[in-house]
Amino acid sequence: MPMPxxxxxxxxxxxxxTSLWQLFWVFTRLALQGFGGVLPxxxxxxxxxxxxxxxxxxxxxxxxxxxxxxxxxxNLSLMVGDRFFGLRGAFVAxxxxxxxxxxxVLAAAALYAELAHHTMVSGALRGMGAVSAGLIxxxxxxxxxxxxxxxxxxxxxxxxxxxxxxxxAGLRWPLLWVLAALGTLSVTSAWRRIAP
Amino acid sequence: MSDGLTNADLLSLxxxxxxxxxxxxxxxxSTAPDVHRYVVTERGWLTDAEFTTSIALAQAAPGxxxxxxxxxxxxxxxxxxxxVTMFGIMLxxxxxALWATRWRNQRREARGVRAFSAGMAPIxxxxxxxxxxxxxxxxxxxxxxxxxxxxxxxxxxxxxxxPIWMIAVGAVVGAMGWI
Numbered sequence: 001m002p003m004p005x006x007x008x009x010x011x012x013x014x015x016x017x018t019s020l021w022q023l024f025w026v027f028t029r030l031a032l033q034g035f036g037g038v039l040p041x042x043x044x045x046x047x048x049x050x051x052x053x054x055x056x057x058x059x060x061x062x063x064x065x066x067x068x069x070x071x072x073x074x075n076l077s078l079m080v081g082d083r084f085f086g087l088r089g090a091f092v093a094x095x096x097x098x099x100x101x102x103x104x105v106l107a108a109a110a111l112y113a114e115l116a117h118h119t120m121v122s123g124a125l126r127g128m129g130a131v132s133a134g135l136i137x138x139x140x141x142x143x144x145x146x147x148x149x150x151x152x153x154x155x156x157x158x159x160x161x162x163x164x165x166x167x168x169a170g171l172r173w174p175l176l177w178v179l180a181a182l183g184t185l186s187v188t189s190a191w192r193r194i195a196p
Numbered sequence: 197m198s199d200g201l202t203n204a205d206l207l208s209l210x211x212x213x214x215x216x217x218x219x220x221x222x223x224x225x226s227t228a229p230d231v232h233r234y235v236v237t238e239r240g241w242l243t244d245a246e247f248t249t250s251i252a253l254a255q256a257a258p259g260x261x262x263x264x265x266x267x268x269x270x271x272x273x274x275x276x277x278x279x280v281t282m283f284g285i286m287l288x289x290x291x292x293a294l295w296a297t298r299w300r301n302q303r304r305e306a307r308g309v310r311a312f313s314a315g316m317a318p319i320x321x322x323x324x325x326x327x328x329x330x331x332x333x334x335x336x337x338x339x340x341x342x343x344x345x346x347x348x349x350x351x352x353x354x355x356x357x358x359p360i361w362m363i364a365v366g367a368v369v370g371a372m373g374w375i
Contacts (some may be wrong), residue, residue: 032258033360037331039324040352040359048356063316064300068293069218071262074286075293082297090294098282101259102266106278108257109267112249120371125256127344127370130335131362134348137328141353143321150314157318164322169329179319187315194310 015051017084020092026050027077027096032104035128038073038097040135043142046080053080059146073097151193152186160186201241201273206280209272213265213284220289227285231268241272340375 017023030045031038046053053061065075074094081093115121147157163182167173201209212234216227228251235241242250250271254264262285269281303309335341348362369375 031260033358034260035256035258035360035363037327038260044359059317059320060313063313063320064297065293068296069220069289071220071260071285071289073260074262074290078290078293079297082294087294090290094286094290097260098263098286101257101263102278102282105254105257105259105263105267106270106275108253109250109270112253119373123370123373123375124367125252125370126335126341127366127368127375128256128363129331129366130341130344130370130375131348131366133328133332133335134345135352135359135362136324136331137345138349138352140321140325140328141349143324147318147321150317151310152314152318160318161322161325164319165326165329168323168326175323182319183316186319187312190314191307191311194307194314196307 014054017050017052020085020088023081023084023089024092024096027081027093028100031097031101034101035132037132037136040139042073042076043139052084055143055146056149059143150190152190153193156189201277205239206273206276209269209277210280210284213281214288217285217288218292220285228264231265235268235272242268246271335375338375340369344369344375 017026026045030041033041033045043058047055047058061076061079062072065072065079068075074097077093077097078090081089081091083089085092144158144161147154147161150157152160160182164178167178167182168175216230219230220227232247236244236247247268250267251264254261254267257263265281265285266278269277269279271277273280300309332341332345335345344366348366351357351362352359
C-alpha cells in the first residue's frame with residue numbers, strides 16, 4: 001500500500017482530539033461499530049480517519065496493551081486517552097469504549113430468550129462471524145506495514161510474525177509461553193541491534 | 197439463573213474477577229474457560245447452555261469482547277451481578293495499565309524500552325493474524341464462508357468503507373441461509 005514517508009507527513013502537526021467530548025464520541029462511535037471485536041475498527045478510526053495515531057504508534061500501544069494484563073483494547077483506550085488529556089482522558093476514552101455497548105449487550109441479553117430459536121438469527125450470527133474473521137485478517141495485514149522500519153530488520157520481523165501465527169493458531173500454545181519464549185528472543189535480538 | 201445470591205456470594209464473584217483481570221493477558225476472551233470453571237462447574241450459578249449463550253451474545257453485539265463478562269454477571273445475579281463482574285475485571289488491569297504506560301513514557305528513548313517495543317511488535321501482529329485464523333474456524337469448511345472472508349479482506353484493504361457495512365452483508369448472507 002503506498003503511504004507517504006514520515007518525512008513528508010511531518011510538517012503538518014498531528015491531529016488530536018479537541019475536547020473530552022470528542023474523545024468520548026470517537027470511542028463510542030468505534031465501539032458501536034465493533035461487532036465481534038473492536039480492533040479492526042479502532043485501527044480504521046484512530047489511525048486512518050482521525051489520524052490521532054500513526055500506524056507505528058498503534059502497534060506500539062497495542063504491543064504494550066498486549067503484554068499487560070487486561071483486555072488489550074481497554075488498555076489501548078486508556079493509553080490513547082491518557083496521551084491527550086491525562087487521567088481524565090483515560091477514563092473518558094474507557095467510558096466511551098464500554099458505556100453504550102454495555103447498555104446494548106445487556107438489553108440483548110434480556111431479549112435473547114425470545115429470539116434464540118429463529119434460524120435466521122443464528123444464520124446471521126454465523127455470517128457476521130465469517131466477516132469478523134476477515135476484518136481482523138485485514139487489520140493484521142495492514143499492521144505488517146508498521147514493521148517496515150523495525151530495528152529487527154524486515155526478514156527477522158516477518159519470521160517472528162510467522163512463528164507466532166504457527167505457535168498460537170497451529171500448535172495452540174498458551175499465550176504465556178509464546179510471550180515468554182519468543183518474546184525473550186525477539187526483544188534480545190532487538191536489543192543487540194539498537195546501538196546503546 | 198439463580199437470583200438468590202447472598203452478599204458473600206457477590207463478594208466472592210467480585211474477588212474472582214479481580215484475579216482474572218490480572219490473568220487476562222491477550223484479551224478478555226482468553227479468560228472464558230476459567231470463568232466457565234468457576235461459574236458453572238464450581239458454583240453451579242449457570243448451566244452450560246446459559247454460559248455458551250452469554251458468550252455468543254456478547255460476540256454478536258457491538259463493542260469489545262470483554263462485555264461477555266457483563267452478560268455472565270447479569271445472568272448470574274441481574275444488574276448487581278453485571279456491575280460486580282465488570283468492576284472486578286476492569287479495576288486491577290486499568291490501574292496497572294495506566295501506571296505502566298506513564299512509567300514507560302518517561303523512558304521512551306531508553307534502549308531497553310525501545311528494544312522491548314521493537315521486539316514485541318511482530319508478535320502482536322502475529323497474534324492479530326492468529327486470532328483471525330481461530331475466528332474463521334466455524335466457517336472454514338464452507339466455500340461461502342471463505343468467499344465472505346476474502347471479500348471482506350479485499351474491501352478493507354482497497355476501500356475506505358466502514359467495517360460495519362461488511363458486517364451487514366455477512367448478516368444478510370447468513371440470514372438467507374447461504375452459510
